[in-house]
Amino acid sequence: MPRFSVSQKKEKDLRDRMRRLGVKERDLTERFIRSSGPGGQNVNKVSSRVYLKHGPTGVEVKCGRERSQALNRFFARRLLTGKIESMILGKASEEKKRIEKIRRQKRKRSMRSKEKILAAKRERSLKKTLRKRVGPDE
Numbered sequence: 654m655p656r657f658s659v660s661q662k663k664e665k666d667l668r669d670r671m672r673r674l675g676v677k678e679r680d681l682t683e684r685f686i687r688s689s690g691p692g693g694q695n696v697n698k699v700s701s702r703v704y705l706k707h708g709p710t711g712v713e714v715k716c717g718r719e720r721s722q723a724l725n726r727f728f729a730r731r732l733l734t735g736k737i738e739s740m741i742l743g744k745a746s747e748e749k750k751r752i753e754k755i756r757r758q759k760r761k762r763s764m765r766s767k768e769k770i771l772a773a774k775r776e777r778s779l780k781k782t783l784r785k786r787v788g789p790d791e
Contacts, residue, residue, distance in 0.1 A: 657727035667727065670734050674741065681733075682706040683726070688717040695720055703729040712736050 655678075657664055671677075685700035695701070702717030703725040714736065716729035739749075762770075 655726065656723075658721065658723045659727050664727075667730055667734070670738075671730070674734055674737050676707060676734060676737060680708045681730075682708065685722065686715070686717075688720075690717070692720050701725055705729045705733050707733060707737065710737055710740065712740070 682705070684704040686702040686704055687700050688696045688702040690696065692701075699722070701720060701722040702715060703722065704713070704715050706713045712733060714729050714733045716725045716732055718728050719725050
């Protein structure tokens with residue numbers, strides 16, 4: 654397995670995870686692509702984005718998160734093992750759960766729920782008006 658510019662603990666965790674899932678380095682197809690986004694001349698000249706494909710499962714990943722190719726290789730393997738793990742376990746990944754939660758939060762409210770909210774606001778407003786101080790003319 655190649656060396657990455659991360660701590661030994663993180664590298665060991667990745668190796669263990671790959672071993673647990675049965676992902677071998679020889680099954681991976683790795684290519685380097687030019688990145689995009691901020692980074693100036695480095696991004697335009699150096700192919701730092703990493704493309705990984707796991708042959709047996711057909712899972713593909715692209716990672717251009719960092720300007721460093723070595724870090725992108727590490728993160729790409731981490732993403733790949735995450736995808737394979739979610740496929741094997743049959744669970745929705747944490748990322749999918751997070752996206753679905755945001756989607757639910759942004760969803761338009763139904764007319765009935767809007768009416769309930771407005772009714773509750775009117776009731777609260779009425780309570781507050783009843784709490785006002787009594788003036789000398791009243």
